[in-house]
Amino acid sequence: MKMAMQYRIADLMETSGVRFGTSGARGLVAAMTAEVCHAYAVAFLQAVPAKAGRVALAIDLRPSSPAIASACVAAIEAAGLKADYCGAIPTPALALYAEAEGIPAIMVTGSHIPFDRNGIKFYSANGEITKDDEARIRDAIVTVPDSGVTAPLPAPNDAARRAYLQRYRDFFPSAFLAGKKVAVYEHSSVARDLLRELLEGFGAQVLSLGRTDAFVPIDTEAVSAEDVAQARRWAVANSFDAIVSTDGDADRPLIGDENGDWFRGDVTGILCAQYLGAGAVATTVNCNTAIDSCGAFSRVTRTRIGSPYVIEGIEQLLAADAGTVVGFEPNGGFLVGSPLTRSGRALAALKTRDAVLPMLSLLALAGENGQPLSALSSRLPARFTASDRLQAFSTARSRALIAELTASSAAIEDFLAGLAGKPVSIDETDGLRIRLDSDEIVHLRPSGNAPELRCYAEASDAARARHLVEECLKRVLAFGGTTAD
Template sequence: MSKRIYLEDIAKDSGVRFGTSGVRGLVTDMTDRVCWAYTMAFLQEVVPGAKRVAVGHDLRPSSPAIIQACTAAAQVRGMEVIYAGALPTPALAYYALQEQIPAIMVTGSHIPFDRNGIKFYTEEGEISKNHETAITQAVVSDIGVYRSAMKLISVSTPLDVYRERYQRFFPENFLGGQRIGVYEHSSVARDFLTKLLQQFGAEVVSLGRTNSFVPIDTEAVSEEEQVLGREWANTHRLDALLSTDGDADRPLIGNETGRWLRGDVVGLLCAQYLDAHTVVTPVSSTTAIERCGAFAHVMRTKIGSPYVISVMQTALAAEKGGVVGFEANGGFLVGNTFERNSCMLGPLPTRDAVLPMLALLALAREQDVPLSALSASLPQRFTASDRIKEFPTERSQALIANLASSHQAIVTVLGEAWGNVVNQDKTDGLRLTFASGQIIHLRPSGNAPELRCYAETDSEEQAKELVGMTLERVRITGEI
């Protein structure tokens, strides 16, 4: 009798498991056997009839080895493997969508380089939470060989198809006369983005390129990166500053002063550019989305693209028009086809960084204003976020449960400065709205042992101070 691998045992023994988007774990735990087993379970349980699969990866040093394990699983099933090489996650997902085939992307997104991950896609887009459950509960035959011996040679077609998506939708040379800085670091999109901007007429300034992996988190931009943004904008006289996280599904956009825009503000402006009617976004995104009055429907979800996609599908099934989604990290999802200036943009129901970049640049050019004026035109609600690293998930959950249980716990941990709590939202973690108008939201990260804190107020400085103060008080009193 052949040996079997139980995915529940794999998750328990290795610690490699599904987070907010894809399987994640320490590189040392993501062995060939673990990655092979997860891939085999996906192919067996979610896309059993597929004959072809597209695979790609980011620039993490551990990613090529993981690809070999994923490829070995596909070969066992007799599948044709289309190796796309290093490319943005949305580029691979879009190609798979056009070809109606599944895809596998090896990336840890924005998390530190000692971790990595695998994202799975069906022919219709990202897998659902139900698919994750099916994979986790799967049993696969253990053949004892977990790495492909085949040399993989990449093809350029997936990236070409992705580029054509934007060239068909945005006006030719619409960035003529613009001077745009690209913070390259270790983003897998750095060369693609530079070439695309140049094709639209921009002068591109290359900034911060490195061969070592940099874990850029677009929801928690470091003070060092904020200083760099201002220095680069001033030194190089930039009209805009662009970057992404590691796998380029989350944008980082700076205006002409080098100030990085919040991802939810980027999403709001991109939705306005598309003239979207229905916006799906997590509870952590700014309330300016409702306050601006631009959208017929605003639907709130838990944090994580699978939740956003699920509610987008519900909206599409209800025949709501112009459906888009975005997260506080800026990753933008398109639910159906949009038309603008007689040009069509098809669906891409996975996070994308390039569309919001081009949309904001196009919107500013159409209005003949700098990027800073776009955000200034919105209701002035300001958000900030940060996290405590190496904060075990169990500890986060215990802290949140205690805060939710009594007013006294809130006073003990967060203080009395903001008055009484007028609303508790437990959609994802705990989001507290105070009588003063301040909002504090605490939740455990779905990707790493971190406690994340979000705040929203009428003042930018106060939002930052509120996050800092909250996390400091948690550090002091968080032994609860």
């Protein structure tokens, strides 16, 4: 007879491989068993109690997500609580609803990571859990019963989706997209139908592209060459004003102009912050330096990479009374730190990554200026960023490589010899960010969500930034790297 099992989450992390990264607990689908997911949900409810008797729950469109959610339902019910199941909706929609209702929330999503992985994001009634909350979950000791570790998903409650749509209907002018043709690269984004409804409500003609029932992991920070080429082909074939998309759980946007050229997420963030009239911005260390040189913001705080750190930066700016505060990551995910008003229309704070606000803001900005989307970047200093990653690259190997380079400037010079200038300074806030005497930047960093090594670069020319990334990743492998996890 199977017995109830007691687990310490920290030990379960080691045995299962399902661990906290920069955005929730993630692991291989095969490792995210009902018992493991049930244990995580129990630990979360111990660390972040549900005072209102309910826990909001939602999923993305990964085929593994419903089974994980059913383990979370069982854990919620075992705690004497009700699972307020919101169906398949964007992560920011769930976060907005949970905060308004004063209840914690669980989002089952692997966001942009590969198909064979998934994850769970946790929210308190005040927003994303903190690193202190993570520590309490990690230290929790939980009991998983010998039966009943899963439960059927309740009928979906549509209130969260409706409230999310209303947030933007109240803030943006009605029919501001009248006469515009907007393509939606739908793939397997959980927001694909919601986006059509929202854009058509603002008067746009919406063209659906690339819809699929098979899950497609779209990384808005490292857009694939295939997606770059496909968007340009679609632009030629369909003659639209913009193309928009999101990652799997719709907390990161992908925005393209009338030529099908995708905006970098940090450029999107800067332009969105300008449109909203923000006075202060919290962003990550790898953000384009145009945010500093554009002169639009009184304060810019740079943090480690990951939304919990951006939220900490937002809180610091709010404590310093820095005015209207927003935050964003170079993946395009945008956070509203304080309530703001534009043209008499109010927008409440939402301190979690969101994809919809930046895409609507850029469309509105282009419309107000009477410009095509492609002209918006001309508002910023000519600084260009690029990024890519080595997948299935051991985290241990990434850290060893960075430690070896950090040990001496000579090692960095050898690594970059013939490719870039000499190092002027290094920043170890998150990984190794090297500023060169050529006024270029190269940044190497292990991913916090998967066994990947990411490389970011910045230069005064887009092609040069891409070249730096491509060559640096080649040199990582030649330097003794391995793609074996």
